[in-house]
Amino acid sequence: MAETTHDATSGEDTPQGYGYCSWHHRFAGDVRLIDIVEQGTGPGHVHYACAPCRTAYGLVPYADRP
């Protein structure tokens, strides 16, 4: 996994972080990994949130935590 950067490029070549937002249950751009729920067996669960949901719910991206 590559390090995530805070570069806010407005380029349209590489849609970074496009994925499913677990908070508003739609696909959106600029989603960030919020939580990883480890399970004993199986892949576990990951939750991604888009920018508006991170603001609305006060979510802190996993990579930005101490």
Ligand SMILES: [Zn+2]
């Ligand atoms: Zn969202």
